[in-house]
Amino acid sequence: MAEYTVLAIGAVVAIVSVELVWLRTGLFRRLAFAVSTVVMFVGQVLVDGWLTKLSAPIVLYDENQTSGIRAPWDIPVEDFLFGFALVTLVLLCWQRTAAGDR
Amino acid sequence: MTVPLEFVFGRRVLRDPVRLVRTLWLPVTLFVVWDVLAIERDTWWYNERYVTGWELPFGLPLEELLFFIVIPVVGLLTFEAVRRVLEPRGG
Numbered sequence: 162m163a164e165y166t167v168l169a170i171g172a173v174v175a176i177v178s179v180e181l182v183w184l185r186t187g188l189f190r191r192l193a194f195a196v197s198t199v200v201m202f203v204g205q206v207l208v209d210g211w212l213t214k215l216s217a218p219i220v221l222y223d224e225n226q227t228s229g230i231r232a233p234w235d236i237p238v239e240d241f242l243f244g245f246a247l248v249t250l251v252l253l254c255w256q257r258t259a260a261g262d263r
Numbered sequence: 264m265t266v267p268l269e270f271v272f273g274r275r276v277l278r279d280p281v282r283l284v285r286t287l288w289l290p291v292t293l294f295v296v297w298d299v300l301a302i303e304r305d306t307w308w309y310n311e312r313y314v315t316g317w318e319l320p321f322g323l324p325l326e327e328l329l330f331f332i333v334i335p336v337v338g339l340l341t342f343e344a345v346r347r348v349l350e351p352r353g354g
Contacts, residue, residue, distance in 0.1 A: 165307070168297070194342070197338065200341050200345070218310055219313040220308075220309055222307045223307070227306075247290060247334060247335065248334065248338040250289070251286060251287065251290045251335040251338055254287070255282075
């Protein structure tokens, strides 16, 4: 089973659902969220690209637990879902801890 | 790369460490647990040559815990910096 793939998709679905159904901070409607996501994506491509390069990998994966799809470069695509889930959850929690109503 | 962000725009993020802890404890906990489970199940692992070898309980490399703190902080700094540019009159 492609565990990492399933968990990564599940994490994104869960976090998006939590925001849309429960938290409703409005984060996804903010242009700053879209721009930040793009910035973080670019940063991830650079850093994760370096960490996962197959020529000298720092992080290695069991290909039985991933989709096997690596792009761009040697980055497992699941890593982008993982990163998006992490940062989005952090931003949601940040919005929740804002003083007053936001 | 993020150092300029910290000094110029960190006023909102780093200035309020209590809010930072309140923000980070849940994501850090969840993702550390995910990482520990993944390491345990050999979903991924780390090349010994390139890590310090300092391990926290459950085989979690110290670098991973640092990663789960640094990346969120970078994300927050980025978000607040972008907000400052896009929402000049925002609080």
